[in-house]
Amino acid sequence: MKFSFTHDQRLFAEGLRDLLSKQCTPTHVREVWENQTGHLPDLWSRLTEMGVLSMLVPESQGGMGGTLIDAVLLFQELGRAAVPGPVLEHMAVAAPALAHSQWAPALNDGTTIATLWVDTGPYVAHAQVANLVLRNEAVITGFSSTDVHGIDGGRQLFTISGGSESAASAQVFGLPASDVMALASAAYLIGVSESMIEVAAEYARQREQFGKPIGSFQAVKHLMSDALLKVEFAKAPTYRAAWSASTGSPTALRDISMAKALASEAAYRASRSTMQVHGGIGYTWEADLQLWMKKSWALMRAYGDATYHRRRVGASVLHG
Amino acid sequence: MDLNETAQESAFRSEARTWLEANVPTSALPSFDTAEGFALHRKWEQKLYDGGWSAVSWPVEYGGRDADYIMWLIFEEEYYRSGAPGRVNQNGIFLLGPTIMEVGTQEQKAKFLPSMASSEIVWAQAWSEPNAGSDMASIRSKATRDGDEWVLNGQKIWASRAVWADWCFGIFRTDPTAERHRGLTFILCPLDLPGITVRPIAQLDGDTGFAEIFFDDVRVPVANTLGEENKGWAVAMATAGFERGVSLRSPARFTEAVKRLIHLWKTYGDPTDTALFDAVADAWMQAEGYRLHTYQTVTGMLEGRTIGAEASLNKIFWSEMDVRIHEIALQILGPEAERMEGPSQRWVDGFLFSLSGPIYAGTNEIQRNIIADRVLQLPKGM
Numbered sequence: 001m002k003f004s005f006t007h008d009q010r011l012f013a014e015g016l017r018d019l020l021s022k023q024c025t026p027t028h029v030r031e032v033w034e035n036q037t038g039h040l041p042d043l044w045s046r047l048t049e050m051g052v053l054s055m056l057v058p059e060s061q062g063g064m065g066g067t068l069i070d071a072v073l074l075f076q077e078l079g080r081a082a083v084p085g086p087v088l089e090h091m092a093v094a095a096p097a098l099a100h101s102q103w104a105p106a107l108n109d110g111t112t113i114a115t116l117w118v119d120t121g122p123y124v125a126h127a128q129v130a131n132l133v134l135r136n137e138a139v140i141t142g143f144s145s146t147d148v149h150g151i152d153g154g155r156q157l158f159t160i161s162g163g164s165e166s167a168a169s170a171q172v173f174g175l176p177a178s179d180v181m182a183l184a185s186a187a188y189l190i191g192v193s194e195s196m197i198e199v200a201a202e203y204a205r206q207r208e209q210f211g212k213p214i215g216s217f218q219a220v221k222h223l224m225s226d227a228l229l230k231v232e233f234a235k236a237p238t239y240r241a242a243w244s245a246s247t248g249s250p251t252a253l254r255d256i257s258m259a260k261a262l263a264s265e266a267a268y269r270a271s272r273s274t275m276q277v278h279g280g281i282g283y284t285w286e287a288d289l290q291l292w293m294k295k296s297w298a299l300m301r302a303y304g305d306a307t308y309h310r311r312r313v314g315a316s317v318l319h320g
Numbered sequence: 321m322d323l324n325e326t327a328q329e330s331a332f333r334s335e336a337r338t339w340l341e342a343n344v345p346t347s348a349l350p351s352f353d354t355a356e357g358f359a360l361h362r363k364w365e366q367k368l369y370d371g372g373w374s375a376v377s378w379p380v381e382y383g384g385r386d387a388d389y390i391m392w393l394i395f396e397e398e399y400y401r402s403g404a405p406g407r408v409n410q411n412g413i414f415l416l417g418p419t420i421m422e423v424g425t426q427e428q429k430a431k432f433l434p435s436m437a438s439s440e441i442v443w444a445q446a447w448s449e450p451n452a453g454s455d456m457a458s459i460r461s462k463a464t465r466d467g468d469e470w471v472l473n474g475q476k477i478w479a480s481r482a483v484w485a486d487w488c489f490g491i492f493r494t495d496p497t498a499e500r501h502r503g504l505t506f507i508l509c510p511l512d513l514p515g516i517t518v519r520p521i522a523q524l525d526g527d528t529g530f531a532e533i534f535f536d537d538v539r540v541p542v543a544n545t546l547g548e549e550n551k552g553w554a555v556a557m558a559t560a561g562f563e564r565g566v567s568l569r570s571p572a573r574f575t576e577a578v579k580r581l582i583h584l585w586k587t588y589g590d591p592t593d594t595a596l597f598d599a600v601a602d603a604w605m606q607a608e609g610y611r612l613h614t615y616q617t618v619t620g621m622l623e624g625r626t627i628g629a630e631a632s633l634n635k636i637f638w639s640e641m642d643v644r645i646h647e648i649a650l651q652i653l654g655p656e657a658e659r660m661e662g663p664s665q666r667w668v669d670g671f672l673f674s675l676s677g678p679i680y681a682g683t684n685e686i687q688r689n690i691i692a693d694r695v696l697q698l699p700k701g702m
Contacts, residue, residue: 001329001390002322003612003619069321201696216701218685221692228691229633236612237605243323258605307598314601318582 003236005073013073019046020081026288032084033153033291038129039085039113047087048110056096056172062108063099068173068183072242075184079191082291084154086115086126092184093177094134097170103132103139116170117160118178120304123148127158134177138165152298154291175245175252182303183245183256186238186263189299193231193263193270196292200224200274207279220277227273230266237262254316257309264306267296323615325394332387333394339371340402352408353527358442358484361408365439375413375437378421382429383437389618396570411481412436412443416489419559423547432508444482444511446490446533447556449475454686457501457553461535463492468542470494470507472515472535478680482531483520487511489559491552498550506552508544515539525672569638569677571611577645577670578607581652584667589652599648606641613637629694632687639677639684646671 005013023043032040047053055071057063064070071092078087094114095107106112115130117140124133127145134140143163150157170177201224204215214220241259244252271293275282282289300306325333349364350357368374369383377392378384387395407413417436420428435441452459461474476490487510495503511518515538520528547555585600613634617627649667650657656664678684692698 001325001615001619003616004623005321197696201698204698212701213699215692215696215698218689218701221696221698221701222685222688224696224698225636225688225691228696229636232630232633233609233613233637236616237609239321239616240323240612243321258608262605262609310598310601310605311594313605314597317604318585318597318600 003239005069005239009070009073012070013077016050016052016074016077017080019050020077020083024081024083026082026291029082029084029154029291030288036128036153036156038126038154038156039087040083043083044085044087044110044113047091048108053087053091053110054095054108055091057099057104057108058096061099061104063095067246068180068242069239069246072183072187072239075187076191076194079188079193079295080195082154082192082195082295086113086130088181088184088188089116089126089130090114093170093172093180094132096172097134097177098139098168101139101168107132116177116181118181118303120178120308121302122159123150123157124160125150125155125157125302127160128156133160133163134168134170136170136177137167139168140165150298152294154295155298173245174248175256178303179253179256180245182260182309183238183241185299185303186234186241186256186259189263189267189296190231190234190238192292192296192299193227193234193267196267196270196274196289196296197224197228197231199289199292200277203281204277214277223273223276227266227270230262230269234259234262234266251316254313257304257312257316260304261306261309261313264300264309267300268306271296329391329394332391333398336373336395336398337402339373340398340404343367343371344402344404348403349405351527352406352481353483353523353529355484358408361405362439362442364405365407365409365442369438374439375417378413378417378433378437382421382433389621390615393570393572393614393618397572397575400570400572400576408481409436409439409442411445411485411489412439412441415445415559416443419555420546422558423555427543428546441487442481442485444479444485444488444531444533446476446479446482446488446509448478450477453478454683456556456682457504459491459493459504461490461492462496463494463505463507465494465542466539469539470505470542470544472507472509472538472540474535476533476535478521478530479518479533480530480680482511482518482533483528485511488533489546491556494552495550501553503550504552504556505549506546506555507540508546509535509538509540513538513540523672524675525669569634569642571607571614574607574638574641574645575611577642578604581645581649584649584652588654588663596648596652599651603641603645603648606637606644610634610638610641629690632682632690633695635681636678636684636687636691639674642674642677643671646674 028040051064052074054063055066059065093116098104112132113130114132115126117124117133117135132139132141140163143160145158145160148157148159172180204220205213207214238259241255244255278289281287349360352358352361365374372385375384376387376395380386420432449459463470463472489508491504491506493503494505515536517534519532521530523529581603589596650671653664660668
């Protein structure tokens with residue numbers, strides 16, 4: 001038994017972190033929120049070049065041939081930077097699911113941008129930047145979209161209508177799209193939570209009240225420690241879920257649900273505690289914290305919330 | 321990443337299971353915090369030792385099997401699965417033992433480790449004092465040098481197992497001019513020496529699991545110093561790290577408790593109560609999450625990483641989880657949960673014991689401070 005990532009897996013994740021620290025700063029994310037474009041075209045090109053978007057596409061089909069174990073740290077890095085746009089949807093589901101279809105070349109080189117319509121919700125995130133929507137057994141193109149005003153400016157929500165459908169599979173490694181997205185979101189939420197905690201810790205080191213940094217007060221320390229605790233204990237279950245999903249384990253769906261439930265709750269706790277540590281500034285549009293908070297509030301509900309997933313775990317372990 | 325067991329690990333598991341199934345007492349032993357129970361637990365430890373199972377992660381020369389941390393976790397899973405007795409010498413085998421291996425002299429290793437593995441000597445810990453609880457650095461018990469001997473004076477409290485144990489380990493102030501965590505020395509001391517008075521303290525459950533120890537001109541050889549003189553704090557912190565980290569509360573304890581909880585829910589739980597269903601499912605996730613987290617931690621240790629302040633995260637997690645598991649069980653038991661016997665006995669006992677978890681080995685509030693200071697790098701307070 002060996003519960004760790006390889007040197008190469010870590011190195012790739014570090015490379016992605018490095019790229020995102022330059023090309024996906026809070027300023028970049030905020031631009032997307034404000035210009036309503038839904039994503040960062042330059043970053044999209046760089047993610048394509050680096051092989052992030054085709055990580056799960058087989059090598060024979062022009063991809064990186066990675067597994068969900070290879071991808072899970074990348075999802076987490078994407079979350080740390082609150083990357084806007086349909087990166088998860090494209091990378092985790094559409095590109096690998098359509099790897100043997102006519103769309104594969106354009107999905108791999110990023111010229112076609114895909115998003116998903118999963119059965120856990122009526123809305124299609126990122127529809128305005130996508131040329132292709134994958135839904136159940138169909139690919140939809142040429143649709144029109146209506147903004148339904150999602151809370152997260154980096155993950156705008158739409159309903160879609162019209163367009164033409166053609167048959168396709170939305171399975172990845174034998175798993176339904178919604179489950180692969182639950183796993184990807186769990187890892188992404190861990191990254192989101194890590195960033196919120198880092199941002200709030202830095203604020204607590206700087207901000208002074210009563211003549212001392214607020215981070216020296218136990219009430220603040222304990223809020224922060226409890227937030228970190230939930231995030232740290234969501235990690236191993238999320239990595240295990242990636243392993244189960246990659247190896248065709250019979251417990252893959254249970255393990256994904258456990259990850260999504262824990263990561264969703266950890267992210268919510270982190271959002272509440274870190275906003276509280278920020279005080280008044282945490283309640284402003286100006287504070288960057290909201291870029292991650294709203295991402296956590298969006299993704300903790302998407303692809304099944306904590307209650308939905310906890311009940312699925314319960315159905316497996318209590319009735320089994 | 322490969323979460324399947326290797327052939328060697330599976331073989332080890334089945335060897336442990338076979339031995340335990342053949343040797344675990346068929347009925348539960350009395351509490352080891354009673355005279356009779358203590359003696360029976362010591363006997364059980366000797367049986368474990370004879371089978372080579374008392375300290376599997378220790379080197380063979382000291383009575384272990386050189387098992388790596390993964391195999392140790394596998395052994396623990398089998399141990400709890402078998403319903404074997406609690407480990408009366410856990411202060412020795414899991415806390416002091418690894419510390420002696422890390423900082424002890426060859427003589428100390430040869431003298432103390434084999435008798436610890438066989439539980440010929442059962443160890444108590446003697447760290448806290450009436451005025452040094454969470455604030456352990458304000459220790460006042462002192463050791464004064466007289467030739468080749470230390471002369472110990474002072475008072476220790478909350479000394480687990482001290483009522484029946486043979487030896488204790490603790491830290492004493494050896495440099496009276498030094499303050500706080502400086503000038504302390506880690507000393508090993510027999511509990512039957514002249515000048516020692518052990519006064520049992522009844523715990524919340526009525527058993528005398530801990531005690532006060534009074535030292536009145538107690539003489540021990542200087543050779544009983546563990547680590548360097550006046551550097552006892554660092555030695556104690558290493559021991560505390562083992563305690564908070566992976567060794568004292570192995571995940572199997574909780575995964576087994578949750579299996580029993582699920583059984584209890586199936587037997588007595590209202591199946592239409594969705595809040596209860598969610599609570600039991602959540603307890604399963606907590607225990608499973610702790611198990612996975614531990615496997616990840618020990619893989620890291622095998623790959624050369626050390627466990628630092630992260631150990632404080634573990635301590636908070638398992639202690640709060642333990643309370644939660646028992647709260648849910650008592651909720652399922654309803655009116656039965658008021659009784660100290662019958663179907664609720666084990667759960668009520670367990671609930672009382674679980675309440676000590678957030679307090680001992682450093683309160684969870686102290687752990688939160690440690691995490692904030694050392695993991696999150698927040699400014700020191702107070």
